Amino acid sequence: MGPWSRVRSLFRGREEFDLTSGGIGKPLFFLSMPIVVTNLFQTAYNLADTFWLGQYSTDALAAISFAFPMVFLLISLGMGVSVAGSVLVAQYTGADDERQAEYAASQTVAFAVIGSVLLGAGGYFVVERFLELMGASPDVLPRAASYMEVISLGLVFMFGFFVFVALMRGYGDTITPMLVMFGSVVLNIVIDPFLIFGWTVVENAPLVGTVSFPELGIQGAAVATVFSRGLALVVGLAVMFRGTRGVRIRLRDMVPDLDYLRRLARIGVPASVEGTGRALSMNLLLFIVAMFPDPVVAAYGIGTRVFSVVFLPAIAVARGVETMTGQNMGAGKPDRAERAATLAAKVLFGVLTLGGILVFLVPEPVVSVFVGAGQENADRVVEVGTAFLRVVALTFGFIGIMRAYTGSFRGAGKTLTAAAISVATLGVVRFPVAWVAATPLGETGIWVAFAVSNVVGATLAYAWYRRGTWREGDLTEANADAGEVGTESAPTDD
Template structure:
């Protein structure tokens, strides 16, 4: 497996970025499948069971946000050590990122055991839904140590340049979940567990994938070989990982709150607008999985190039990735522009929702390539380890631009104002990201 590593410090940058990007895209698409599987089977139990993960998700996402931040930090630091040729430091950072992830997960377990129910009640859950969502949340959080360890391992491997192995973790996890979900939910070969079964299937499948991931890292088959002694806490290294990852985790949590607020504005216009907005965002999220894969590859390219003392190559990676993303997403959005109503009809066969969905895609499709390009530009900051800057851009583009513009435009133009606000904020976000990358000193490695 060692020959699967992509060295982004030499050779054709475009080819290298695409080789690293496609497994990330596949993993992202599989993750979406993961969520659909849970929703499908729980829907068979009724609306209360279906609602349990939805109610619990904001709390789960907050924890995952910080785990993802550690993953970004591992990607950046490992990539820079890989670029500099310091494999031993890359291995140690990988191990310490896993250790830090486990520490964070243990804090979440404490929260889950003692505060899950009051937190969910504060969010409005009550009765049977409160019972089910509490059970779901506590089981998911109990499995977070291995789940978060997998996130850290994935980030480290992507930084090292081996996204194929990282993709395999997701494949194992999804395939196991496909098998275990109906068995544990409906009691086929297991006790009938309902919502608890869905949560347990998720924990088991991700834990198995995590154990496999740690085995791969210990085996040396990726080019890195971790040792037990690498997992002894090294506070200076964990502090470095934490300082890079914390802004990302904080930014993701704050961003999630922003989108929750916007959803409240959308809900005021009734179920037709909510449905069209929901379908539109789902389609766009699939499109941005492709651009997100390229952005992740660009982050690794930036990290490796800076580690190799090739800042010009890091800049070139950002330019190439941005151009590819703009063109690729533009092609997708031409399709959504002309066939948006058919995409909406695929999900909801309601004439009013279909008409509203067509309006959504006709307006918003134009701006999505700008958002995709922003993802790539911000990858420069994440890959270089300057995550405070990327976090500030993300918070400002949402709370400083989209939220106030949505409020104003919704009042001035009704439901269409929300869609216009998305156009304005996507373009403004790219301009903001470009200005930060152009005028700040990000081409400096942090190792």
């Protein structure tokens, strides 16, 4: 078997395995592996921005630390639509009802576009005031605001692509989004430094003029992200309209259906609460982080970026568990869904614990990658970032447990339960502990809050899952009105 064949063997399409029968480990692996790669590409966006802006200036690096939580907040406010669409598509696919799956996907896209336009427009006008409230310093505020203004205007492209990924995942196709994301991230990485630093080439030939990119600084990173995401969304929509891969959407099914919106809201609002709770936690922590000098803020931004890489397996497998749970609940097989969640929790705990040990042993080289050697306060940023990683690293495995079980809750339609666990972990544990501990321990108190909340969140998710109430989240509740809404709203094929 050649190298290319070996790589291809890691990625199998939905037609090559059945999520509702046979073994558990193999289909979960083949479902999750492309999600790992897709999320790795997603993280590459953030890492590329962090790397190049770290070379540009320390203030730019601090600015991205303030901007990223606000990006997360805007996306989280609307993420419920994509989660609801993914759950409905998964459950209808498991129930072998392709027509209802198509209608759910089409309605999800329609409401996602409407919601992201409204959120982006609203966000554009409040970004500067919001960042002021977060405590951004006068040197950081204008840079962070300029970044967020571009992101807000392009939110429909960013969020639209997330919806494409979610709907395809619900159907069981995780390979197509991975391929589209690959092209998008390569484009972003290529144009990022040109737009941040600027680049000009003057040709002397009579027919050739000046080729240039303006130096846009942190705003250039935002332009690169929005542009590359916009192209990815166009490709994603083309794939879904054609319907040759994954779930299909139809223009006639995209006329907003208020009855169906209520169904999406029933599942999606708690998911938005969960995502928004995570985002608000990050923003509330910035209130505390902002009390410290800019090098601490920059180190906090680097640490959260590193976490986003380390947690890729947890996020990916949780999404795989979400899809497997949805399809198996739709097929009337809750025991199989439980086996998938339990297996995922055990594997993630082991893998992330090993990763945490590695980060604990060598944190300084990891942080140094994102800090330009000649930048002001570079040594201090590395010192603080190293301490951050070392305090939190040994609790990485607990994140895997929590993610696996909350993914299963979402797949069963119990998004309110997943939201409650998230809000309790972040709002009731992490923020209060950070607030109290920051006074006697300095910035170390914030890092301790991360570690404590990771352990508490895993314990809470496991205990709640063992109660078994998630089994009530199958299609019996979702379809209580599916016959009423779905049959009337989703036209049959001509």
